[in-house]
Amino acid sequence: MGKITMTPEPPYYAVIFSSxxxxxxxxxxxMSEKMVELAxxxxxxxxxESARDPDLGITVSYWESLEAIKNWKEHTIHKLAQERGKSEWYQxxxxxxCKVERQSFFEI
Incomplete structure (x- = not known):
């Protein structure tokens, strides 16, 4: 499956960032490229998974646990990117x- 992330069997977590x-x-x-590499x-x-058009960007990252999400949120370089996002990059x-409890995939 091309650009769709193949995740393990649920449960796991999704962080949806719309901007x-x-x-x-x-x-x-x-910085966006660096954040993907670092994450x-x-x-x-x-x-x-990430998509952007001229008006809206949506990135969904998948994580094993809430603790993993918390650790990522508190990562030093990620915190710097968050601050720049608020001051420079995002309107x-x-x-x-979200907790993912069920999933299905399709591919031709």
């Missing part, structure tokens, strides 16, 4: 943490 960007890059793209190195990380955003 509206400010104008201009201001280092966003580079993938974290204990409990299961995968990530608005939402963050939702």
């Amino acid at each position: 509206e960007r400010t104008e201009g890059d201001k280092g966003y793209e580079k 993938a190195q974290q204990k409990g990380f299961l995968g990530l 608005s955003y939402s963050l939702r943490v």
Whole structure:
């Protein structure tokens, strides 16, 4: 399956980050790539899916546990990115943490 993350059998957790960007890059793209690389190195990380159009970006990251999510939220470099997001990169955003209890996949 191409860009869809193959996750283990539930339960596990999904963090849904939806955002509206400010104008201009201001280092966003580079930091975004770094965050994906860094998240993938974290204990409990299961995968990530992301899509963006000119108006809205949605990133869903998958985690083994709430503790893994908490550790990622508190990671020093991630905290720096969060602060820059609030001050430079985002007009608005939402963050939702969900427990995945059921899943199914389809592929031709």
